[in-house]
Amino acid sequence: MTTESADAHRAARVPPPPAVPRPAAAVRPPRGPGRETLPPPRPGRGVRRRIVAPLLATDALATAATALLVLGTATTPAALGLLPALLLLLHSHAGLYRPGPAPRALAELPTLLGRSAVCWCAAAAVLAAVRPGQALPPVLLAGAVAGHTALVCGGRAAVHRARRRAARRRPRATLIVGTDPAARQLAAVLHAHPESGLRPVAVVTPPWLPPGGPADALPPPAGPPLPRIGSAPDITRAVIQHTVRDVVFTLPPYGDPHTAALLRRFIDQGSAVWLAGAAAAREGRTPHAGTDHLWGFACRRLETAPPRHGGRSKRLLDLTLAASALVLTAPLLLGCALAVRLADGPGVLFRQERIGRGGRTFTLLKFRTWHPSDAHEAATRWSLADEPRMSRTGRLLRRTSLDELPQLWNVLRGEMSLVGPRPERPFFVEQFLGTCPEYGARHRMPAGMTGLAQVHGLRGDTSIEDRARFDNLYIDSWSLRLDLLILLRTVASVVRLEGR
Secondary structure (H helix, E strand, C coil): CCCCCCCCCCCCCCCCCCCCCCCCCCCCCCCCHHHHCCCCCCHHHHHHHHHHHHHHHHHHHHHHHHHHHHHHHHCCHHHHHHHHHHHHHHHHHCCCCCCCCCCCHHHHHHHHHHHHHHHHHHHHHHHHHHCHHHCCCHHHHHHHHHHHHHHHHHHHHHHHHHHHHHHHHCCEEEEEECCCCHHHHHHHHHHHCHHHCEEEEEEECCCCCCCCCCHHHCCCCCCCCCCEECCHHHHHHHHHHHCCCEEEECCCCCCCHHHHHHHHHHHHCCCEEEEECHHHHHCCCCCCCCCCEECCEEEEEECCCCCCCCHHHHHHHHHHHHHHHHHHCHHHHHHHHHHHHHHHCCCCEEEEEEECHHHCEEEEEEECCCCCCCHHHHHHCCCCCCCCCCCHHHHHHHHHCHHHCCHHHHHHCCCCEEECCCCECHHHHHHHHHHCCCCHHHHHCCCEEECHHHHCCCCCCCCHHHHHHHHHHHHHCCCHHHHHHHHHHHHHHHHCCCCC
């Protein structure tokens, strides 16, 4: 129900392709991000659970123990459950379950004290309202806050100490992304101070960036020499070979589209992403001098929850709405088919190879609106804006987007979704992968009949970079609410005849 993405683009501002000689065989689909190799398991998520779980248990146990000591017989099972829950919520809001590379409990003490005071003041107020005779006196309340803070701080200190010991014994393989001299200096720091748990195995210098300075002018880093890599195959090989769990960016990860595409690649592979040096100072909150540093390098973790791709809930929505739409529009489909048959002769449906999720190909269905001279022209024709072979019926179908209705069958088959990045032909995908660094990331999700880019007017002769940016934004922030909103906006655009 949107424009056919085959209709070119002013785009990537790629000029219209020159005449291409006929290939001896069919155009092969490109090897997109999902086709190069299977990504390694998501180690970053497991590492995070091993860090957070002991802290959660320590805070909950310390809170329950303090409640038993202070409240005594006034303690109820509900209080033993609500007090730890309230404290964990306050600690989570304060970022205490997102520790830096080498956290210290004393640096967390002011935050722990403040959250403990809030928690116990709230508990004392509730107790005074429910049981006035058992209200906590001020001295006991102050003792509860002090004792609770001491227990929580002591428990967290033990957890952090155990984590540092484990980090020294088994540091995690790490890639450093950046240019000299910052990348080499950070590598030397990590080798000299293993308590951070990060062991550099290679320096990733993006090939589109200058090296940053003469390597000969720098002192040799501590530890073994590190290989310098830059190409996508070398990065994938290093991630798999060393089981890379962490990536440290010494340059802003959103500074340019190429670096942002590299960041997305690491996120999809499940690596924990850290910002160090200038990157940590420029992106987001100011690092805390007590904990968020790597031996003087400002450092903080970049929150990179893996994008939700919908899964069963999105598929259920697709099946429900697509099946209903096919039933409701059956008379309209028959009318369109009859109009195409009378206007353009046999061959009501137009079948074309498109690229879907993971770079896999599928056959897209549409009502025929023109007759190409052969399959090669259909696969490589840039624009149909002034096509003289298109009948009035074909122009009307394209103008009203009714030619897209047969794709509801693609949705039922699971080859497409109602909402997602618009699929493109292999011939053009190969070009866009070379000119638009974020284009390949669109294939993380099933292709859609409509999408976030299309409801923002990016259809027909528009920029491929803009489309890719909107498509990746949709994938990274997917929700059922967003899907429903895009569908409503698509229906509104069809009613207003905003098709090609």
